[in-house]
Amino acid sequence: MSRLVLVRHGESTANYTKTFTGWSDVALTERGRAAAFTAGQKLGRLQIQFKAAHTSYLKRAIESENLILEAIHQLEIPQYKTWRLNERHYGALRGQKKATVRQAVGDWQFQQWRRSYAAVPPQLDQVPRLRRYQMAGIREPRAESLKMASDRLLPYWQDQLAPRLRAGQDQLVVAHGSSLRALVKWIEEISDCGIDGVEVLNAVPIVYTFDPQLQILDKQVLS
Numbered sequence: 001m002s003r004l005v006l007v008r009h010g011e012s013t014a015n016y017t018k019t020f021t022g023w024s025d026v027a028l029t030e031r032g033r034a035a036a037f038t039a040g041q042k043l044g045r046l047q048i049q050f051k052a053a054h055t056s057y058l059k060r061a062i063e064s065e066n067l068i069l070e071a072i073h074q075l076e077i078p079q080y081k082t083w084r085l086n087e088r089h090y091g092a093l094r095g096q097k098k099a100t101v102r103q104a105v106g107d108w109q110f111q112q113w114r115r116s117y118a119a120v121p122p123q124l125d126q127v128p129r130l131r132r133y134q135m136a137g138i139r140e141p142r143a144e145s146l147k148m149a150s151d152r153l154l155p156y157w158q159d160q161l162a163p164r165l166r167a168g169q170d171q172l173v174v175a176h177g178s179s180l181r182a183l184v185k186w187i188e189e190i191s192d193c194g195i196d197g198v199e200v201l202n203a204v205p206i207v208y209t210f211d212p213q214l215q216i217l218d219k220q221v222l223s
């Protein structure tokens with residue numbers, strides 16, 4: 001038996017201002033920091049001894065992970081960072097206010113870009129060349145659908161998360177709304193259409209218990 005805990009970062013400054021974010025590296029708000037620590041305290045009641053924690057290259061997730069590990073007194077465990085757990089890339093929508101985009105394109109298109117599996121948001125003309133992605137040997141995408149995000153995330157599940165869970169090692173993943181939707185879709189075998197109704201809330205831990213074949217024995221949402 002093993003447990004996998006998924007947590008979306010606490011409220012970010014872009015969540016607060018209702019701004020499209022994706023790979024923009026925005027900070028947590030004070031409320032977001034407090035919520036991440038509280039998420040850790042809730043997790044603490046389950047007394048899970050994590051063998052490793054995994055997060056993205058984005059500071060809102062990294063900082064949330066640190067706060068959770070601090071709350072459960074497990075800062076000493078290995079912490080792995082990967083671009084594969086980054087948020088789905090919102091392309092040219094990033095930095096734009098959601099209400100402005102919704103007004104410009106209408107409810108249907110707005111919701112397609114946000115929650116459908118296949119819709120690709122408008123692409124960026126140019127992408128910055130950040131050291132973190134150069135070191136990882138990748139180019140930042142110009143935009144991603146949820147499917148594209150899922151395609152780059154699932155190798156991390158196959159190579160890093162699934163083998164550890166099969167070996168009975170409990171794992172913590174702190175990531176983002178849509179990168180976690182992609183993971184939930186895979187784990188729960190949700191259809192391409194069904195995923196548009198799935199939301200992963202800030203700082204609300206989702207706790208899966210698996211058997212050694214990674215069949216789900218239990219799912220708890222610590223809201």
Ligand SMILES: O=C(O)[C@@H](CO)OP(=O)(O)O
Pocket residue numbers: 015019020021022023087090114177178
């Ligand atoms: O902007 C984003 O990157 C995401 C997550 O905050 O927003 P949404 O929930 O609209 O997909």
